[in-house]
Amino acid sequence: MRQRPWLVLVGGFGGLLLLMAAAETGALLFLNSWRHNGTELQGHFLARNRTLEKIRANIYLSGTFARDSLLAPEVSGAKAQIATLANLRHDTDVLLDSYAQSLEPEETAPFRTLRSEIDAYWKVLDKTFAWSAEERNKYRFAFFYEEMVPRRTSMLQIADRIATLNEEALKRGDTQLGALFGRLQFGLVAMIVVTLLGGATLAGLTIFHILRLEGQVQERLKESVQARAGLQELSAKLVRAQEDERRALSRELHDEVGQSFSAVLMEAENLLDMEPAAEVRPHLEALRSLAEKGMNEIRNMALLLRPSMLDDFGLVPALNWQARDTAKRTGMRVQIESEVEDELPDEHKTTIYRIVQEALNNCARHAQATTVQVSVRGENGQILLNVQDDGSGFDPQRVRGLGLLGMEERVRHLGGEFEIDSRPGRGTLLRIALPLASLNGEGRNGKHSNSHSAG
Numbered sequence: 001m002r003q004r005p006w007l008v009l010v011g012g013f014g015g016l017l018l019l020m021a022a023a024e025t026g027a028l029l030f031l032n033s034w035r036h037n038g039t040e041l042q043g044h045f046l047a048r049n050r051t052l053e054k055i056r057a058n059i060y061l062s063g064t065f066a067r068d069s070l071l072a073p074e075v076s077g078a079k080a081q082i083a084t085l086a087n088l089r090h091d092t093d094v095l096l097d098s099y100a101q102s103l104e105p106e107e108t109a110p111f112r113t114l115r116s117e118i119d120a121y122w123k124v125l126d127k128t129f130a131w132s133a134e135e136r137n138k139y140r141f142a143f144f145y146e147e148m149v150p151r152r153t154s155m156l157q158i159a160d161r162i163a164t165l166n167e168e169a170l171k172r173g174d175t176q177l178g179a180l181f182g183r184l185q186f187g188l189v190a191m192i193v194v195t196l197l198g199g200a201t202l203a204g205l206t207i208f209h210i211l212r213l214e215g216q217v218q219e220r221l222k223e224s225v226q227a228r229a230g231l232q233e234l235s236a237k238l239v240r241a242q243e244d245e246r247r248a249l250s251r252e253l254h255d256e257v258g259q260s261f262s263a264v265l266m267e268a269e270n271l272l273d274m275e276p277a278a279e280v281r282p283h284l285e286a287l288r289s290l291a292e293k294g295m296n297e298i299r300n301m302a303l304l305l306r307p308s309m310l311d312d313f314g315l316v317p318a319l320n321w322q323a324r325d326t327a328k329r330t331g332m333r334v335q336i337e338s339e340v341e342d343e344l345p346d347e348h349k350t351t352i353y354r355i356v357q358e359a360l361n362n363c364a365r366h367a368q369a370t371t372v373q374v375s376v377r378g379e380n381g382q383i384l385l386n387v388q389d390d391g392s393g394f395d396p397q398r399v400r401g402l403g404l405l406g407m408e409e410r411v412r413h414l415g416g417e418f419e420i421d422s423r424p425g426r427g428t429l430l431r432i433a434l435p436l437a438s439l440n441g442e443g444r445n446g447k448h449s450n451s452h453s454a455g
Helices: 004-071 076-100 105-129 133-273 281-305 308-312 315-330 346-367 402-413
Strands: 333-341 371-379 382-389 417-422 428-435 447-454
Touching: 004 076, 004 105, 004 133, 076 105, 105 133, 133 281, 133 402, 308 315, 308 346, 315 333, 315 346, 315 371, 346 371, 346 382, 346 402, 346 428, 402 417, 402 428
Parallel strands: 333 371
Antiparallel strands: 333 447, 371 382, 382 428, 417 428
């Protein structure tokens, strides 16, 4: 029972946390994939567009340098432009090779046309590098306007077509990203639904199991309360049986054994009155002494078991006798102050007498007290008992003997309150309140008030 609720809580809430973590992880993966694809598509478009712009720029520059080389008066003066054109041609070839690696299927045919046009363009320019001065002066204007400009314009148009196709590829990429985002939304909604359903299921199972465990705990608690009540009732029955047995033993000792010793004592005294022989008198006197001693011991044993005066005369005389007996045995000064009803329930009388008896024994044996004050009074439908001593005291939280537990058990059985106020070196105050519905207060005729001190 101590482990199962822990396992249920860990399983239920742990499962909820796992579902939440799975949903968050899936959402992050979707978002990361969407962002990665968008970044990759944008980077791919920008790289292709930059490459295409460089190709177009090289075509423009090639026309400028070709024109300058043709306008140069001497072939030797066009060497710098021819070298620059060679570099442009090499750079353009590299750019074309790079662009060819990222072609879309729709761009293959236009790109091949562009590359063939560029190759033909460079071949046409190569022919002009071998012209003589006369050929240059004769053909350069016609070549520039009839060959080079139309070819350059055609290449640029093809490049524009490729750029348009590149933009269309970007749009297709955007469409793919939109579809991916739609899948992301669907996945997130599905994860939320699964998480909510799973969480509701786990929460329901957890609540059901905890409620079942709570029901089991309530049943165990009810059984424990019933068992405790049964134990308390059994303890009360044992106490009552003990008191009944003590009463019976006390009566038996007093009525049978005590009477027998009294008879022996009377017969011994009668024999002594008859003036027996000198050698018999010491034996009769010893017999009388033994009979007196046995009778006194029997009487003390009967009183210790249960004083007959508790049943015959009531609580207050029994307490006064207990105070005198304790003072005679221990030397303590015991003061009894009582103001209670003459007619009390037998259980209340027995409980108060036994508590005072145990408290006085504790004061003598453990507290080394010199003075004990016992107060018994009726107030507001209760019997209030206080026992105050000036002994060594103790810590009630740490010291609880069987005597104190027995007192508390008696008081709790009658529905009363039991309290100990004590500190080491400051004495002990025992407070007890026993409910008594029949106690009506000061005005009853049967009220008995008494103050007695023994020491």
